[in-house]
Amino acid sequence: MNRRHFIAAAACGPALWAFAAPAPPTGKTILILGDSLSAEYGLKRGSGWAALLAQRLAAQKIPAQVVNASISGDTTSGGRSRLGALLAQHKPAVVVIELGGNDALRGLPLSMTEDNLNQMTEAAQQAGAKVLLVGMQVPPNYGADYGNRFAALFGKVAQARKAAVVPFFLKGIADGPDPTRLFQADRIHPREEAHPAMLDNVWPELKKLLR
Template sequence: MPFKATHGIFIAIALAMLALVRPAAAEPAQIVGFGDSLMAGYELPAEAAFPVQLERVLKEKGLDVVIANAGVSGDTTSGGLARIEWSVPDGTKAVILELGANDALRGIAPEKTEQNLDKMVSDLKKRGIAVLLVGMLAPPNMGAEYAERFNGIYERIAEKHQVPLYPFFLDGVVTQPHLQLEDGMHPNEKGVSVMVEKMLPTIEQFLKSLGVSG
């Protein structure tokens, strides 16, 4: 066999072997934003919802993430508990868990809300899925006694399960009418942007702890 032909075969074999041992490209970190209308993006274009805006900002910072929107308008913690297993697929790296606002609006016993959230966090951790817990505050019209029982739920669960907590999802928006829809309860597109900006340091620290970095 001529030298040139033999040399070419050796090169082809070497390139094939390199292709076999070359590490596969890392897959994006799969994250699920799991919650109610505040997560879903009530009355907003799909691209304005919290998970979509957050994913866009994180990608701009060089983080390779995909954030699925598993928000359902009107969902309570009971509804979330009923659907979380099939709403969060295997292979998910982390869940941003935001539920409880509708429980408070409906006057559901805070003890039940806490029980449901506790079970969701526990089940996710058993599946090897990290959790960032997002807190809510009871509306003032529910009274001081209800608020006292409700508002401590998230801190207790975060401490029990040793998961990070972002204390109040609507921070920076709840008292700003120009950042809300006409109902005075849900953020508009600019309001969601404010929520993303305020929550970003917590999200980045959370992802860093999971090995997701820019």
Template sequence: MTLNRREMLAMVAALAAAGPARAQGLPRLLCLGDSLTAGYGLPRDQGLVPQLSQYLQAAGQPAQLINAGISGDTTYGGRVRIGLSIRRNAPDAVIVELGGNDMLRKFDPLKSEQNLDAILSEARAGDRPVLLVGIHAPAGQADWRLAWTQIWARLANRHGALLLQDLYAPLADLPPDQRGPFLQGDGVHPSALGVQRIVQHLGPAAAQLVAQTA
């Protein structure tokens, strides 16, 4: 069969509208986050997304993970780009890992919660499974830290999302003098070894998320 130019263009448009191809029929997980998700300062195969992909494969819940992490991103940035990310990637589920940069910049927890609320509303559209990943607040005013601590469970309950309360717990639980090998030189971002430790903590919740896509 020979197609004319108009028919060829129509076919290309239809294929584009169909969305990204699915790798071997695996569920697609959109990983929306900041530098930790992006893999800041690490070799490409040692970041959170590739290590989590390996974990899920070994756990019998393989998935195609889409890295939508941007270093330095905030909850507001995530709110701006979540819709386009979903339209472009047509994910079956979404992991949301944002808030750390809001805390570092001492943003108002209420405003950050509003941003996360909008992100989760978009991510959960069509009853899409979502995993919300919380982060413990750094040292600061007690009321401010408490406000951040309470955000994660409240949002997860509101949207029926899975929750990991504190992504950094495996590192925060270590005595300060033992954290060196698990952090990069800046003392903030995890090293490849630190990511490995974090993935062991995150992995079971991510595997549960994949199971919900069935």
């Protein structure tokens, strides 16, 4: 299995859980809409990057709470269908969209993924939230053209919607010299030790949106 297999495959798996960390009533809400990379697949509760984010916010005395509405195996279509109710319920100040890997695994048209990302970003912005798109990559066996166009989708949507973007969520994890070290036995999902780095990849752009 080559190193980039982990990148796209890490988005699959059964549904897990939603996480919410308490915060002061006046704090902002950060809504995470993602797949297994954010849903603590194969990890103990409270050890994934979203839970670590809540801890970092508290440590830095940033008045914000994290609502993790991620579902393992979710696609951009699934996220799009769920987003409206989540926006109405939580009224987030920031929406983090970490979806797209499962679209690629299922061979869905890039145009569909792009449209769903556009629609989710627009819906969140119209609801008054800032948006952070979290980018992903696909294995090289998909072909260079497909892989390049898929990776570029996130920046393309972010630019069109004036949203923030993290180019590659698993930077330093799936593209390192020995990526197997940071993945679970299934060679698909990141180990607990990888999640601090995943948070570090997201944090610079997310922190800007909380100012």
